[in-house]
Amino acid sequence: MSAISRFRARLISFELDASDGVQMVHIEDGVLSLSGSKIAGVQSTAEYLGQGGDIEACEDLRPALIMPGFIDTHLHAPQYRIMGAFGTRLLDWLEKYAFPAELAFADAQYAAAEAEHFVNTMLANGTTSSQLFTTTHAHTCDALFAAAAKRNLCLIAGKVMMDQNAPSGLLSAAEVCARETQTLIDRWHHRGRAAYALTPRFAITSSERQLDYCRGLRQANPTVLVQTHLSENPEELAEVSRLFPGAKDYLDVYESYNLLGPSSTFAHCIHLSDGERSRLFDSQSKVAFCPSSNLFLGSGLLDVAEIPWDNFSVASDVGGGTSLSMLTTCAEAYKVCQLKNRTLHPYELLYAATAGNAKALSLEQEVGQLKEGFWADFIVVDAEHDIALRKTNWGLEHLEGALFSLIMFGGRQNILRTYVAGELVHGGAS
Ligand SMILES: [Zn+2]
Structure with a gap:
C-alpha cells in the first residue's frame, strides 16, 4: 500500500x-x-x-x-544559456546565437550535464510538464528523456530535424535523420511519462525530402506528436516562399506533408492570413503563443482574440523567450494582449498555463x-x-x-x- x-x-x-x-x-x-x-x-x-x-x-x-x-508547450532546452542574447531578430539570432549553442551539444557529456541542469531549473520555476526541442544530436534527446524519467516527469520532446540552411554540424541527411528519429520513438515514446514529438525545426531548414520522411514517420507512428514553428517573422515568411515556390502559403508547406492535427503544435503563428488561420483551426492544430520571445526578437504581436481556446496554448520559447517562468510568460502575454485591445484576466492567464496547456498537449485527463x-x-x-x-x-x-x-x-x-x-x-x- x-x-x-x-x-x-x-x-x-x-x-x-x-x-x-x-x-x-x-x-x-x-x-x-x-x-x-x-x-x-x-x-x-x-x-x-x-x-x-x-x-x-x-x-x-x-x-x-x-x-x-505549470505546463510549457514550446521551448528549446539547449538554448537556456543564450537567453537575452543581444541585438538580433529571428534569422540572425539563429545564426549568431542559437546554432552555435546547439553545436556545443555534439559533446554527449556536455549534453547530459546540461539536461540535468535544465530540468532542475525548470522545476525550480514550477514547470512540471513540457513539450520541447532538443538538438539534432540523438544523444541530447536521450539525455533529456533520461533526466525526466529519473524524476518521473512528464516530457514531450524530439530530435530536431534539419537537412539544409544550418551549420553542417547540425544537419543530418533526410534518410539518416528519419532512421535516428524512429530509433528514438521506439526507445522513448510512451515509456513512463515520456512522449515523442516529430520536430522539424521550421520549413526553412527541412528539404521536401525530409518533410516527406516526416510524413512517413507520422503515418508509421500515429500517436506521436508534432512540434514546429510557423509564421514568426516577415523575413522568415519571405524565405519560405522563396524555398517552396509551389506552396500557396506557409501553412501549405506543412499541410502538404500531413503535419497538421490535434497533436500538432505550431509556435508563434503571428503573421497568418485569414485562410491559413481557418485551415489551422479546422485541423484542430494548436498555436503556442510565445509573448516573451515575440517581444524580445521583435517578431510581432499575436492577435489572441482571433484564437479559440481549443487551439490556444502559451509558452516560454526559451531561449528566444527571456524567462523559464510561466508567471513571467503570463505577464508578457498580458502586455501583448493589451496592445491588441484584449485584456486577459488573471484566471485566464493561469488557466492557459495549467489546464489549458494540458488540453493542448492532450494531457487534460492527467495533469493541469x-x-x-x-x-x-x-x-x-x-x-x-x-x-x-x-x-x-x-x-x-x-x-x-x-x-x-x-x-x-x-x-x-x-x-x-x-x-x-x-x-x-x-x-x-x-
Ligand atoms: Zn521556438
Missing part, C-alpha cells in the same frame, strides 16, 4: 466552462491528499474533519497556495488541475513574497488581485516547492 501524504493550504486550480468561460476552483482552507504518485482527495478542511480526518496528519502550509504545476486521480504534479506558491504582492491590486477583488500581482511581479522566487508524481523535486521546509 502506498503512503498517504496530506497538505493543508489554500487550493486553487482553473477550468474552462463552456458557458461561463474560465473559472477558478478555490478552496480557501483545504486539504490535498496524495496516494503515492496521484492525487487522492481535494476537499475543504471542514469536510475533511467532518469525515473524521486527523488534522495532525496534514502538513500546514498556509498561507501558501497549492496549485497545479487539482483533481482526484490526476498525477500529483503541483506547486506550493508564496503569493505574498514581495512587498508589491501585499498591495491592493486596484480593480480586482482580493484573491484575483493577489494572483494578478503574482503574475506581474512574481517568478521563480515565489515557488516554494515543486512536486512531481507526489515526490518533492524542488524546495523544502521553509
Whole structure:
C-alpha cells in the first residue's frame, strides 16, 4: 500500500466552462491528499474533519497556495544559456546565437550535464510538464528523456530535424535523420511519462525530402506528436516562399506533408492570413503563443482574440523567450494582449498555463488541475513574497488581485516547492 501524504493550504486550480468561460476552483482552507504518485482527495478542511480526518496528519502550509504545476508547450532546452542574447531578430539570432549553442551539444557529456541542469531549473520555476526541442544530436534527446524519467516527469520532446540552411554540424541527411528519429520513438515514446514529438525545426531548414520522411514517420507512428514553428517573422515568411515556390502559403508547406492535427503544435503563428488561420483551426492544430520571445526578437504581436481556446496554448520559447517562468510568460502575454485591445484576466492567464496547456498537449485527463486521480504534479506558491504582492491590486477583488500581482511581479522566487508524481523535486521546509 502506498503512503498517504496530506497538505493543508489554500487550493486553487482553473477550468474552462463552456458557458461561463474560465473559472477558478478555490478552496480557501483545504486539504490535498496524495496516494503515492496521484492525487487522492481535494476537499475543504471542514469536510475533511467532518469525515473524521486527523488534522495532525496534514502538513500546514498556509498561507501558501497549492496549485497545479505549470505546463510549457514550446521551448528549446539547449538554448537556456543564450537567453537575452543581444541585438538580433529571428534569422540572425539563429545564426549568431542559437546554432552555435546547439553545436556545443555534439559533446554527449556536455549534453547530459546540461539536461540535468535544465530540468532542475525548470522545476525550480514550477514547470512540471513540457513539450520541447532538443538538438539534432540523438544523444541530447536521450539525455533529456533520461533526466525526466529519473524524476518521473512528464516530457514531450524530439530530435530536431534539419537537412539544409544550418551549420553542417547540425544537419543530418533526410534518410539518416528519419532512421535516428524512429530509433528514438521506439526507445522513448510512451515509456513512463515520456512522449515523442516529430520536430522539424521550421520549413526553412527541412528539404521536401525530409518533410516527406516526416510524413512517413507520422503515418508509421500515429500517436506521436508534432512540434514546429510557423509564421514568426516577415523575413522568415519571405524565405519560405522563396524555398517552396509551389506552396500557396506557409501553412501549405506543412499541410502538404500531413503535419497538421490535434497533436500538432505550431509556435508563434503571428503573421497568418485569414485562410491559413481557418485551415489551422479546422485541423484542430494548436498555436503556442510565445509573448516573451515575440517581444524580445521583435517578431510581432499575436492577435489572441482571433484564437479559440481549443487551439490556444502559451509558452516560454526559451531561449528566444527571456524567462523559464510561466508567471513571467503570463505577464508578457498580458502586455501583448493589451496592445491588441484584449485584456486577459488573471484566471485566464493561469488557466492557459495549467489546464489549458494540458488540453493542448492532450494531457487534460492527467495533469493541469487539482483533481482526484490526476498525477500529483503541483506547486506550493508564496503569493505574498514581495512587498508589491501585499498591495491592493486596484480593480480586482482580493484573491484575483493577489494572483494578478503574482503574475506581474512574481517568478521563480515565489515557488516554494515543486512536486512531481507526489515526490518533492524542488524546495523544502521553509
Ligand atoms: Zn521556438
